[in-house]
Amino acid sequence: xxxxxxxxxxxxxxxxxxxxxxxxxxxxFEAARTEFGKEIRMPYDECEKRGVLLPLISLECKFIKPAYxxxxxxxxxxxxKMTPVRFRLKYEVTNKNSGELLATGGTSxxxxxxxxxxxxxxxxxxxxxxxYANTIE
Amino acid sequence: xxxxxxxxxxxxxxxxxxxxxxxxxxxxFEAARTEFGKEIRMPYDECEKRGVLLPLISLECKFIKPAYxxxxxxxxxxxxKMTPVRFRLKYEVTNKNSGELLATGGTSxxxxxxxxxxxxxxxxxxxxxxxYANTIE
Amino acid sequence: xxxxxxxxxxxxxxxxxxxxxxxxxxxxFEAARTEFGKEIRMPYDECEKRGVLLPLISLECKFIKPAYxxxxxxxxxxxxKMTPVRFRLKYEVTNKNSGELLATGGTSxxxxxxxxxxxxxxxxxxxxxxxYANTIE
Amino acid sequence: xxxxxxxxxxxxxxxxxxxxxxxxxxxxFEAARTEFGKEIRMPYDECEKRGVLLPLISLECKFIKPAYxxxxxxxxxxxxKMTPVRFRLKYEVTNKNSGELLATGGTSxxxxxxxxxxxxxxxxxxxxxxxYANTIE
Numbered sequence: 001x002x003x004x005x006x007x008x009x010x011x012x013x014x015x016x017x018x019x020x021x022x023x024x025x026x027x028x029f030e031a032a033r034t035e036f037g038k039e040i041r042m043p044y045d046e047c048e049k050r051g052v053l054l055p056l057i058s059l060e061c062k063f064i065k066p067a068y069x070x071x072x073x074x075x076x077x078x079x080x081k082m083t084p085v086r087f088r089l090k091y092e093v094t095n096k097n098s099g100e101l102l103a104t105g106g107t108s109x110x111x112x113x114x115x116x117x118x119x120x121x122x123x124x125x126x127x128x129x130x131x132y133a134n135t136i137e
Numbered sequence: 138x139x140x141x142x143x144x145x146x147x148x149x150x151x152x153x154x155x156x157x158x159x160x161x162x163x164x165x166f167e168a169a170r171t172e173f174g175k176e177i178r179m180p181y182d183e184c185e186k187r188g189v190l191l192p193l194i195s196l197e198c199k200f201i202k203p204a205y206x207x208x209x210x211x212x213x214x215x216x217x218k219m220t221p222v223r224f225r226l227k228y229e230v231t232n233k234n235s236g237e238l239l240a241t242g243g244t245s246x247x248x249x250x251x252x253x254x255x256x257x258x259x260x261x262x263x264x265x266x267x268x269y270a271n272t273i274e
Numbered sequence: 275x276x277x278x279x280x281x282x283x284x285x286x287x288x289x290x291x292x293x294x295x296x297x298x299x300x301x302x303f304e305a306a307r308t309e310f311g312k313e314i315r316m317p318y319d320e321c322e323k324r325g326v327l328l329p330l331i332s333l334e335c336k337f338i339k340p341a342y343x344x345x346x347x348x349x350x351x352x353x354x355k356m357t358p359v360r361f362r363l364k365y366e367v368t369n370k371n372s373g374e375l376l377a378t379g380g381t382s383x384x385x386x387x388x389x390x391x392x393x394x395x396x397x398x399x400x401x402x403x404x405x406y407a408n409t410i411e
Numbered sequence: 412x413x414x415x416x417x418x419x420x421x422x423x424x425x426x427x428x429x430x431x432x433x434x435x436x437x438x439x440f441e442a443a444r445t446e447f448g449k450e451i452r453m454p455y456d457e458c459e460k461r462g463v464l465l466p467l468i469s470l471e472c473k474f475i476k477p478a479y480x481x482x483x484x485x486x487x488x489x490x491x492k493m494t495p496v497r498f499r500l501k502y503e504v505t506n507k508n509s510g511e512l513l514a515t516g517g518t519s520x521x522x523x524x525x526x527x528x529x530x531x532x533x534x535x536x537x538x539x540x541x542x543y544a545n546t547i548e
Contacts, residue, residue, distance in 0.1 A: 008171065021285075023286055027149045060472075070181075192291060253293075342456075344454065
């Protein structure tokens with residue numbers, strides 16, 4: 001299952017090179033995770049309320065073509081892998097109008113408790129685990 | 138004429154106080170200006186292409202209630218005043234779900250050329266001037 | 275008492291107008307508050323550890339001249355007013371090299387507990403109150 | 412040759428997890444590149460004035476331990492590889508006080524002209540090429 005989130009590029013997201021600053025893509029990936037969580041009826045704010053956090057352990061991004069102020073970008077997201085304690089997502093950013101691929105990326109996460117210690121999500125919060133794991137084809 | 142832009146609060150927009158960081162409201166105001174420009178068929182990226190920039194000369198914001206991750210906020214925007222060289226906008230931020238007023242703000246701008254020197258917009262770009270001025274009731 | 279914090283302008287702080295984005299000044303003001311707290315031996319992270327937060331209730335900024343990538347800017351900060359529950363600071367941003375005034379600003383805050391309810395700081399945390407109040411000339 | 416840049420963690424850089432948001436590390440890497448350029452007497456703003464830009468083509472980051480508001484972090488940077496058109500840097504982020512490694516990262520760049528088309532830096536701007544290439548041990 002893939003989920004697509006559309007984002008209107010903000011002026012503040014550009015830099016003096018005239019393109020979106022590279023640090024912004026990680027924020028867009030996160031916004032896509034937020035929408036993905038709503039889609040599968042397990043919103044991330046609900047996870048946090050249940051005491052489950054999802055910090056990153058790694059991030060990668062390839063920048064293929066720039067995004068510009070005024071563009072609408074589409075962020076495709078899907079779960080690549082899920083273990084009882086870890087979580088791996090992949091992303092594709094395209095220009096919504098032209099369909100051109102702008103960037104690809106990935107994030108790896110660990111499920112933790114509020115003290116940011118790893119938890120076995122499958123055992124302790126199977127409803128969260130299954131909501132995400134069931135999206136893998 | 139008022140225009141409302143809805144924004145989904147991003148995780149990156151929160152700080153360790155657990156609320157949206159105050160610097161983010163200026164970015165939301167700007168996102169609302171972007172949508173307002175499209176609404177009146179004079180998008181800001183089009184203004185820049187015609188050589189007209191709109192830097193801020195002042196910003197104010199009152200923070201009434203916090204916004205949280207997961208909220209949808211509505212930004213109402215309207216033009217308060219317009220002279221041939223200056224531009225004044227006001228903003229109201231509400232929680233879309235509860236209708237509660239979260240913040241109010243204002244920005245003052247000067248119309249400039251690409252070298253950021255003030256221009257008489259009414260004289261040099263009447264089509265841009267009128268698009269914005271006509272929204273004042 | 276005034277305290278000056280020097281900041282090297284980051285590339286990510288610029289926008290496609292080629293200048294520092296206006297939302298960044300609020301972040302610089304906050305960085306200046308951090309350094310001010312250390313100077314008076316009452317760092318803000320220490321205040322938070324004691325259960326005292328300092329959310330903003332208002333922000334204003336006037337933008338006089340742009341700041342550019344590569345600039346060093348100096349943020350002067352001083353306490354304008356302090357009551358048992360409220361706190362008002364003012365800021366001046368100058369280009370460190372040329373001495374030119376780039377921006378001025380102000381922030382108003384309320385002292386709160388961890389649940390963000392106002393507290394009488396003078397009564398409940400006189401050591402914090404005095405550290406800040408004693409800087410007013 | 413390694414160069415270390417110290418950065419005081421800003422409050423705005425934290426998120427509601429109580430730690431520095433992962434998107435911030437790319438901004439710190441960039442701040443380290445800025446200081447590195449000054450160190451080798453080829454500041455990046457000077458490169459841009461000569462018509463040479465340095466957009467990213469990829470970014471990776473591993474997050475080992477969190478950084479917190481109030482921390483001073485040290486960013487070590489070094490050039491891993493340089494070809495006539497490409498540039499590869501690596502980074503280590505440590506807590507300055509404890510010496511603990513917080514994150515590692517890498518960025519790949521392409522040297523371009525102002526239209527963001529790749530240029531042969533070695534041929535067209537040997538003084539810039541050599542300034543960076545000479546730092547490789």
